[in-house]
Amino acid sequence: MATDRIRVDLLQGTLDLLILRTLVFGPSHGHAIAKHIRSVSEDVLHVESGSLYPALHRLEGQGWIAAEWQISEKGKRAKYYELTRAGRKQLHAEQSKWAQLSIAMARILGGAE
Numbered sequence: 001m002a003t004d005r006i007r008v009d010l011l012q013g014t015l016d017l018l019i020l021r022t023l024v025f026g027p028s029h030g031h032a033i034a035k036h037i038r039s040v041s042e043d044v045l046h047v048e049s050g051s052l053y054p055a056l057h058r059l060e061g062q063g064w065i066a067a068e069w070q071i072s073e074k075g076k077r078a079k080y081y082e083l084t085r086a087g088r089k090q091l092h093a094e095q096s097k098w099a100q101l102s103i104a105m106a107r108i109l110g111g112a113e
Contacts (some may be wrong), residue, residue, distance in 0.1 A: 015047065015051060015052075015055045016055060016058075016064075016094065017094045017098060018037050018045070018047070018066060019037075019052075019056065019065070020054060020065070020083060020087055020090060020091040020094065021088070022037060023065060023082060023083040024083060024091065026082075027068075027080040027081060028080060029047070029070075029072060029080050029081070030052055030078075031078075033047070033052065033056075033081070034048075034049075048087055051079075056081055059081075059087070060081070062090075063084060063086045064083070064084060064087035065081045065082060065084060066081070066082050067079050067080065067081050068082070072080075081085065096110070099111075
């Protein structure tokens with residue numbers, strides 16, 4: 001149960017960054033974005049639809065991603081999301097913040113007791 005709580009807390013603060021980073025590799029539909037995050041994190045991060053799609057709509061509203069309906073590899077209609085120029089700038093800013101946070105956390109957690 002504690003692991004599930006960690007996943008939720010982490011995603012609330014980083015989901016936008018995870019989505020933007022995933023879209024660096026090219027346009028993708030929601031299911032594929034969630035699958036990529038889960039796969040790359042080696043099954044640690046699970047993004048549920050109830051969190052993913054509101055985040056995608058929020059990012060689209062901010063102009064960081066653009067969406068277009070296309071036919072998926074399975075022959076079904078799907079909304080594909082793509083990183084915009086503004087989204088790339090935001091990704092860079094968020095990655096910088098995350099790097100600073102990671103260094104600070106490592107210092108705190110690695111310090112002598």
